[in-house]
Every structure is written in structure tokens, then in C-alpha cells.
Amino acid sequence: MDLATLIGLACGILIIVAAMVVGSSIGIFVNIPGVLIVLGGTAAATLMKFPLSDFMYALKVGVKLSFVNANNQPNELIKRIMDLADKARKGGLLVLEEEQIDNTFLKRGVQLGVDGYDPELVKKLLQNEMDFAVERQQLSEQIFRGMGDAAPAFGMVGTLVGLVQMLSNMSDPSAIGPAMAVALLTTLYGAIIANLICIPIADKISIRNAEVIKVKGLLI
16 A cells, blocks of 8 residues: 555645635535536546546556555565576576566566576567556556646636526626635636646656666566
8 A cells, every 4th residue: 555645645635625614614615516517527528538448447557556556676676586596597497487476577577488488589578568568557647647637627617607607697696706606616626636636646657657667677
């Protein structure tokens, strides 16, 4: 579990809720049509940019990379590789077939070596696998950044819709203030979704991608 993501998200939500509660009721910040406009519009715009399969994959990858640590420590991997190399030198490559290897990428590379594949072919296969993983994660990052761009825009759309509805009914001046507040809520929703969820997840995917390149490059 990545505690940094959990702590950051929890603190962000608590600070926003506390600011809402102080001096007013949290109920005035709830507007279901506004939520639907922002979430529905953001999802619709993202689906127009990317295939549905990529969108669903990005959601899964975003949650996984944001909340789960891969636990790939370079120093530990280096020690493990040196241990495997020492055993292979003493007993041959076949002795590695019985080794328990937790890292799936390293395990695949060792198995290819045990199976007698040419070293250059092993390197090429692993490099292709790494490139594919990096490419998929970069796509997930792009999708979350796209959602981060779309959410504030649809928040503004919701605000404009609310303003049009308010201005079309000016017969009751006392209702203008509450109606304006409701109209502005969608802008708030868009800003929260973009800056507390989508953009931070995109940044976390970018960091994880850099780790993948470093660790898998080391293993190759």
C-alpha cells in the first residue's frame, strides 16, 4: 500500500470538507445535477479521445499504481542477481530452474536463459516487454491528464447552464443568491476532481513509469 497516496487523498478531502462545514452546512455544497454534468461530461470527452478498452485499462492501472507499491528496490535486486549469477557459475544455468524468484520480470529472463535462448534474443524479448509496459502506462497517464483537463472545463459548462437558468427567472430577486451559489458548485466539483484526483494520479503514473524503466533496464 502506498501510504503517501492514501494520506494525501484523505488530507485533501478532510481539508475541503472542514472548510465547507465551518460557517455553513455541508448540504449547500451538494448538487446532484452539477455532479452529473462534471462526471458525465468528463467521461464523455475522454471516451471521444480514447478507445473504451484503453479508458477502462487506464482506470485499473491508475488505481493500482497510485495505491500499490511494486516493492522493487534496486539494491535488493542487484544482490539477488549476483546471488543467481554465483549459483549459475557454480552449478550451471539449469540450477536456477529451482530458484524461487519473486520479481516476475527477472523470473521470465532467468527462465529464458535456462531454456537455452541466445543472450541477445533474451535481451531483445525483455526489452520489447519493457517497452510495451512503458507505452501502456504512458497511455494511462495521458488519459488521466485528459480527464484532469476536461473536468474543470465541464465545471464551467455546468456553471454556465446554471447561470442561464438563473437569468431566465429574475422575477424573484431573493432567489438570485442561492441560484448563483448552485451555479458555481460545478466549477468547484471540476476543480476538485482535476486537482485532487486526476492530475495527481497522472503524476504518480509518470513516477511509476520512470521506476519501471530504471528497474527493468537494470534487470535486463
